[in-house]
Amino acid sequence: MASQAQRDMLDKVKQQNGFIAALDQSGGSTPKALRLYGVMESEYNGDEEMFAKVHEMRTRIITSPAFNGERVLGAILFENTLDRTIKGKSSAQFLWQDKQVVPFLKVDKGLADESNGVQLMKDMPGLDELLAKANAQDVFGTKMRSVVKLANAEGINAVVEQQFAVGKQIMAAGLVPIIEPEVDIHSPEKAQAEALLRDALMAQLDALQPDQLVMLKLTLPEQANFYKSCVDHPNVLKVVALSGGYSRDDANAKLAENHGMIASFSRALTEGVSAQQSDDEFNASLDAAIESIYQASLT
Structure with a gap:
């Protein structure tokens, strides 16, 4: 509660x-x-x-x-x-x-080594205890960061799946997760990576229950208003830019x-x-x- x-x-x-x-x-x-x-x-x-x-x-x-x-x-x-x-x-x-x-509260423990053009988050074994500590201090939400470097569909899907899996654990604890799959601004495939990322995000957002609210933290896109479908999604509280x-x-x-x-x-x-x-x-x-x-x- x-x-x-x-x-x-x-x-x-x-x-x-x-x-x-x-x-x-x-x-x-x-x-x-x-x-x-x-x-x-x-x-x-x-x-x-x-x-x-x-x-x-x-x-x-x-x-x-x-x-x-x-x-x-x-x-x-x-x-x-x-x-x-x-x-x-x-x-x-x-x-x-x-x-x-x-x-x-930032909850991730840093990035794993690059694989499939992305860096997943390291495991977070003490997450439940950290979320309990956050709740005790009236923290509202969390943030966790992954990085996308190349337009690799397998890698990007893995990043988004991991983010939402952990996000559901955070929502179950009563907090709102900021899901942050950062696209490296120096990526030679930035626009293509953003297209794959948006598709993966929308698929995960559409699968949420009506009461499951998330925020998204995204790299400023190559094309203005590229993430409008995310901004307008009923499960998204806010889209913030890094x-x-x-x-x-x-x-x-x-x-x-x-x-x-x-x-x-x-x-x-x-x-x-x-x-x-x-x-x-x-x-x-x-x-x-x-x-x-x-x-x-x-x-």
């Missing part, structure tokens, strides 16, 4: 404009995220200090007056962030109670061409903010980033 907070979050995600902030860099991507923020590897030793540094960065973003539920619908957290506090509250509960931002390596300006321009898709940007959100900025500079830079992504998400 969903909590009252989770029911309120569902109403917000259904009805309100905005975008989702992806603040879920995990172990492998954290050093790069910190470097871009102006914190060098020489400033920390080992994982514990690294995760403390990135939590400082995320706390600064989340507690900024520019970051609130008027423009930011939700935020995706990494499990390490869920285990930490912001101003004395669990990170997820601070997001919702103090900022009216819907919390999501920036995938595009600059913020390029990602915003592409997003604005795709009606009904909203942003779920990570690096493109934090582009331009740094540890060296004063609070006023930081807040102004973050406010400009949030406003540009919010406007691109309105189309």
Whole structure:
């Protein structure tokens, strides 16, 4: 049974404009995220200090007056962030109670080696325990990422089947999964891969029960409005776009061409903010980033 907070979050995600902030860099991507923020590897030793540094960065973003539920619908957290506090509250509960931002949790354990032009997700043996922990903190949904590199039908079908199989486990726990089969923006077969991916997604969506709701996180497509059938599907709560390596300006321009898709940007959100900025500079830079992504998400 969903909590009252989770029911309120569902109403917000259904009805309100905005975008989702992806603040879920995990172990492998954290050093790069910190470097871009102006914190060098020489400033920390080992994982514990690294995760403390990135939590400082995320706390600064989340507690900024520019970051609130008027423009930011939700935020995706990494499990390490869920285990930490912001101003004395669990990170997820601070997001919702103090900022009216819907919390999501990254649940995948990273990518398996490439096979058939794709990278499936690694096994997630402790998923049920992680979902119970998320529910205890009023987390609304989850996110998990696979990668498509080539237009290989067998590989793409395997990615989508795995995503929906795990997605059903997540839905059974009362959470809304964000299904993320990222198409590599550098793929030499990007448009063909997107065509195969859309067919596979629609087949899985059509097989869901009426009460099974998912979100999709997709690479900005080569052809504008290519995923309109997904956006319009009754089982899809929202289709969100990843920036995938595009600059913020390029990602915003592409997003604005795709009606009904909203942003779920990570690096493109934090582009331009740094540890060296004063609070006023930081807040102004973050406010400009949030406003540009919010406007691109309105189309």
